[in-house]
């Protein structure tokens with residue numbers, strides 16, 4: 001056991017989305033997905049013993065963790081304890097940097113940092129697959145925040161998830177000019193949670209089976225586009241895939257609408273730019289667009305955003321490394 005472990009992990013943005021679970025309890029996806037880790041806005045998790053006799057405690061941005069995350073955290077803890085045989089009450093503190101509840105990858109980075117900190121605290125040495133399996137219990141997409149750079153998450157076929165893991169396909173240095181731009185146009189938090197959205201689309205959206213095939217076809221193409229640094233090919237794949245995910249959500253009964261009026265206004269402001277410079281967009285389970293471009297064009301994209309949303313906060317990042325131990329004392 002370590003006295004205190006601090007780990008950090010980045011948010012990741014999916015280029016081929018994860019939307020659908022083959023096992024809801026284990027968070028096993030129906031298909032492969034592909035993403036990029038961000039260099040900035042990482043979350044940190046600190047795990048240390050809790051000597052107060054109050055049992056285990058998790059604080060998420062200084063607040064007690066809300067359901068459904070409470071149950072997930074307890075399952076992570078149980079799994080790591082089972083493996084190590086160590087049963088010391090712990091305090092875990094997670095701090096995230098991206099705003100929560102707006103459909104950005106906040107829980108992914110927090111859960112990946114927490115998984116790594118718990119794993120190391122319980123005496124395990126670095127083992128990416130084990131950390132992935134732990135992170136997955138917290139949040140599916142957290143698995144892709146464990147390895148760094150450009151990442152594929154293999155869905156696997158095994159019912160117990162033993163062949164489910166994420167791996168890096170290229171380091172951040174592979175595509176140093178790539179930039180991710182996130183304008184926080186909408187902070188509204190009351191959206192359909194991703195698990196509920198995934199279950200509802202699987203049960204009620206007419207094209208769900210075609211969607212699963214489509215994801216598995218697009219994942220290797222996205223990997224090719226990344227390996228060849230083909231921006232236009234990646235743009236076609238990622239934009240089409242994100243819009244299909246939202247189309248699938250609209251087909252659900254009752255329909256799920258993650259995009260808002262502001263999302264459409266923003267798209268109207270930036271879509272014309274696609275004629276002039278490399279640019280594509282994606283959306284996760286929320287109203288904030290996530291834009292991709294190359295470094296020389298960041299300023300032009302910012303200006304287009306600001307022309308429609310003058311006050312908006314704009315986050316910019318390049319590709320970055322995966323989860324790591326920050327200090328270990």
Ligand code: PMV
Pocket residue numbers: 013014016017018019033107108139140141142194195283284285
């Ligand atoms: O890991 P979850 O349950 O937060 O699901 C995330 C799903 C999307 O962000 C919409 C897509 C993805 O692949 O990240």
